[in-house]
Amino acid sequence: MAIVQEFFNIPDEIMTKISTGENKIFGGEVRNNKGQIVKLLRPVSKLEATLYYGWKYRDTLFMMGKLGMAGVKIYIKSKKKQEPDVVVKFREALKVYLNAVRKGALTMEIISDVMEHLGELKMQPNFEKINIALSMEELDVLLNRMFEYTEKLAEDNAIELTSLEKETPSQSVNPIINLQRCLETQKRIFELAS
Numbered sequence: 001m002a003i004v005q006e007f008f009n010i011p012d013e014i015m016t017k018i019s020t021g022e023n024k025i026f027g028g029e030v031r032n033n034k035g036q037i038v039k040l041l042r043p044v045s046k047l048e049a050t051l052y053y054g055w056k057y058r059d060t061l062f063m064m065g066k067l068g069m070a071g072v073k074i075y076i077k078s079k080k081k082q083e084p085d086v087v088v089k090f091r092e093a094l095k096v097y098l099n100a101v102r103k104g105a106l107t108m109e110i111i112s113d114v115m116e117h118l119g120e121l122k123m124q125p126n127f128e129k130i131n132i133a134l135s136m137e138e139l140d141v142l143l144n145r146m147f148e149y150t151e152k153l154a155e156d157n158a159i160e161l162t163s164l165e166k167e168t169p170s171q172s173v174n175p176i177i178n179l180q181r182c183l184e185t186q187k188r189i190f191e192l193a194s
Helices: 012-020 046-056 058-079 085-103 108-122 136-156 175-193
Strands: 007-009 023-026 029-032 037-040 042-044
Touching: 007 046, 012 023, 012 037, 042 046, 046 058, 085 108, 108 175, 136 175
Parallel strands: none
Antiparallel strands: 007 042, 023 029, 029 037
């Protein structure tokens, strides 16, 4: 069974009598209390109904549109809030680090730079709430890749990892701490290999 909504054009004088209970709507007909047909109603299309209500409530819709635009502007403005300089510097250092890993050009200076900015980031009040534009899931993927890279780096340089360094990053530990642990291991490898 389907239920369909029908729209009708009802003249004002008949609508007044419907409102008072003098007339009633039956399908597409308006009948009086005696059951006699007073008016056959003309169906209107959904477009006509939408235009009618749009025009009738134009002031309300206009105000809602203005409020909506104000909300959008506030949202955009809040998104454009300046990030703390510490976050920007950390993200840039991380980008340099990842590019160096990709190209096989990682150096002690790059690792030290990321570690320095990571330390500055950890010193911030509300450190746990700082958004570094990586979701926790993305950060976990990054850490797993870094861990794999660290193991490969140690193997390529014939450096034995400690039992703590061999442990895979724990998901229950703060990802930033795991990131710092991988960087410290890589720094140790570089120091021993040079």
